[in-house]
Amino acid sequence: MSMLEVSKLKVSYGGINAVKGIDLRVDAGEMVALIGANGAGKTTTLKAVSGLLQHGGHVRYNGEDVSRRPAYQLVELGIAMVPEGRGVFGRLTVDENLRMGAYVINDRGLIRGEVDRIYHLFPRLKERRDQTAGTLSGGEQQMLAIGRALMSQPRLLLLDEPSMGLAPLMVEKIFEVVRQISENGVTILLVEQNARLALAMSGRSYVMESGTVTLEGESASLLDNPQVRQAYLGE
Amino acid sequence: MDILLQQILNGLVLGSVYALVALGYTMVYGILGLINFAHGEVVMIGAMIALAVMTLLTGTMVGVPPVVIVSLAIAAAIAVCMALAYAIERVAYRPLRNAPRLAPLITAIGMSILLQNVAMVIWGRQYKTFPQLFSTQPHTIAGATITDLQIVIIVVSAALMVGLLALVNFTRLGRAMRATSENKTIAGLMGVNVDKIISATFVIGAALGAVAGVLVAANYSIAHYSMGFMLGLKAFTAAVLGGIGNLGGAVLGGLLLGLIESIGAGYIGDVTGGFLGSHYQDVFAFLVLILVLVFRPTGIMGERVAERA
Numbered sequence: 001m002s003m004l005e006v007s008k009l010k011v012s013y014g015g016i017n018a019v020k021g022i023d024l025r026v027d028a029g030e031m032v033a034l035i036g037a038n039g040a041g042k043t044t045t046l047k048a049v050s051g052l053l054q055h056g057g058h059v060r061y062n063g064e065d066v067s068r069r070p071a072y073q074l075v076e077l078g079i080a081m082v083p084e085g086r087g088v089f090g091r092l093t094v095d096e097n098l099r100m101g102a103y104v105i106n107d108r109g110l111i112r113g114e115v116d117r118i119y120h121l122f123p124r125l126k127e128r129r130d131q132t133a134g135t136l137s138g139g140e141q142q143m144l145a146i147g148r149a150l151m152s153q154p155r156l157l158l159l160d161e162p163s164m165g166l167a168p169l170m171v172e173k174i175f176e177v178v179r180q181i182s183e184n185g186v187t188i189l190l191v192e193q194n195a196r197l198a199l200a201m202s203g204r205s206y207v208m209e210s211g212t213v214t215l216e217g218e219s220a221s222l223l224d225n226p227q228v229r230q231a232y233l234g235e
Numbered sequence: 236m237d238i239l240l241q242q243i244l245n246g247l248v249l250g251s252v253y254a255l256v257a258l259g260y261t262m263v264y265g266i267l268g269l270i271n272f273a274h275g276e277v278v279m280i281g282a283m284i285a286l287a288v289m290t291l292l293t294g295t296m297v298g299v300p301p302v303v304i305v306s307l308a309i310a311a312a313i314a315v316c317m318a319l320a321y322a323i324e325r326v327a328y329r330p331l332r333n334a335p336r337l338a339p340l341i342t343a344i345g346m347s348i349l350l351q352n353v354a355m356v357i358w359g360r361q362y363k364t365f366p367q368l369f370s371t372q373p374h375t376i377a378g379a380t381i382t383d384l385q386i387v388i389i390v391v392s393a394a395l396m397v398g399l400l401a402l403v404n405f406t407r408l409g410r411a412m413r414a415t416s417e418n419k420t421i422a423g424l425m426g427v428n429v430d431k432i433i434s435a436t437f438v439i440g441a442a443l444g445a446v447a448g449v450l451v452a453a454n455y456s457i458a459h460y461s462m463g464f465m466l467g468l469k470a471f472t473a474a475v476l477g478g479i480g481n482l483g484g485a486v487l488g489g490l491l492l493g494l495i496e497s498i499g500a501g502y503i504g505d506v507t508g509g510f511l512g513s514h515y516q517d518v519f520a521f522l523v524l525i526l527v528l529v530f531r532p533t534g535i536m537g538e539r540v541a542e543r544a
Contacts, residue, residue, distance in 0.1 A: 052420060075426030087421040089414050100414050103407070104426035152426060 001063050003028040003156055003187050004049070010056035011041075011048050018044040020211040021057060026156070031178075031188040033198035033219060035232060036208035042191040043084050045208070046160050049189070050074060050081040061156070076104045080154035084161050084191075086145040090134030094125050097133050097144055101151030111151070118147035121177060139170035146177065150186075157181065159190045163197060175201060195232035199223045207232070237378035242501035243494060244376075248385045248454065250493020251392035255447035256470030257477070257485040258399060259440030265480040266416040266436045268336065272343040273323055274444060275467015276350035277316050281445030282452035282462065283358050285312040286365055293366075305368055312445040320441030321434055329430070347467070354460040362459045365452040388450045395443055396486050402439070403482060412436060416480075465517070469496075472524040478537020487535060495519050 002025040011019040019041040026032045034042045048055040051071035059067045061077060071081075080101075089097050098118055102111045119126035122143040128136060133144055142162060149157060162178065163171040175197060182188050192198035199205055199219040207215035207228065215222065222228050229235045256278055263271045288308040292299065327346050331339045369387060373380035403409035415422040415432045423429055451466060452458040469492065477488025500516035527534060 050424065052423070071420075071423040072426050072428050075424065081424050083421060083424060087418060087424070089417045089421065091417055092410070092413060096410055096413075099407075100410060100422075100425045100427075103411060148425075 101148035246494035246497030254489025279463030281448030478534030
């Protein structure tokens, strides 16, 4: 049984069919990438999975149909999302943002431990713990968004375009942490426009094009796929 | 000089009540971007419920100390107002959560009129005498006088405001309220049930409003079904003056407005050579509202209006 199983997922808004009935699965412990051009429906898919968008078809998490559940209930089940554009609470401090991430956790001692763990993972955040998140740089905000998502101790982490708008050095740093998170056993579904990076990081990948999945398979073999090389790796 | 000090004291008493009510407006605005015009009526119903409970208990429970009766009355007022605000949000505003902004605003005005009329049917059109809760024996401070009741108003209001600020700034619920006011979608991704947080916001504002209603009715010894209207408008003005959406701003705006009104009413006679009297007090609040809206629509401490408009 897969941890996440999406079948015949359909999303439309404003008369546009953004996602046209796709299937995908993520097994426990895997890192799976969803790549494709702008507007292919990657982010929409992720939003539907996380409960932010109404959709047709089914989303199953550990065998349970969670299609009709709102986002806030999925957090308790162990799904956390790092939204596109980071979505930190700009008027809250770094520390408060992290504590918001642990909203569903009631054990104060556990929360304190998690905050320390995140500060260990991202020492930069520790230096800025009492600053409001709005004053952070883009890269720091991305660190905060990832750290905040980890605070709920997710089993499945949905990452939406973590490299977006960041300097190459910062992208490297962020993905180094993503790799660590994956190695710690967190299952990851990664949406990324930077196909080369996503394919290098992940075990399996899906390629989306105008609302459908056109290719899927081992990331390593997709990296060698001439179609992929031409369309997404600019070769 | 005595007059000035006296007017400052009166202004602080008045301003404390404005601030309490203004917090209810500003909390809801901060989280929903909605001016809840029915809030003034919730305040009125708080006063009416307290009055009804006091009347009932003094009639039936002879020999019970007045403090107990007053406490029970205030507790009842708070409970009813919380339930009422919960119901208003659930029935009138939640179905319009994603409607254009004008729809909930007009609904709020409709709700205000509805509540006034319901109150009129239940409690009648006549002014009702609100019992003396405390001795009216005035204390003299440097030539100005202040009664026990006025001291209680200032102290209770200050305590509630400090309590609210602590709740919003230092608790899990408060953090969730601030997060929700900033971005409901992202708050949902953190596991926050946004509907519950919005309900909590209404309910907490109503509790403060209920206390304010009892205090203001006690201060004037009068309760009336329309008392929430003007009080609501003044408190709204206070919230705008301080910067709507900003809790500290509501407190500051309330106190300032109370002082402006009180000092204005105290001196308007002298300044105009007796042509205008202190019954022009209400003019000042709305003059302030107009001036703020023209020259600094974000209020003293606010930035959010510009951000959200």
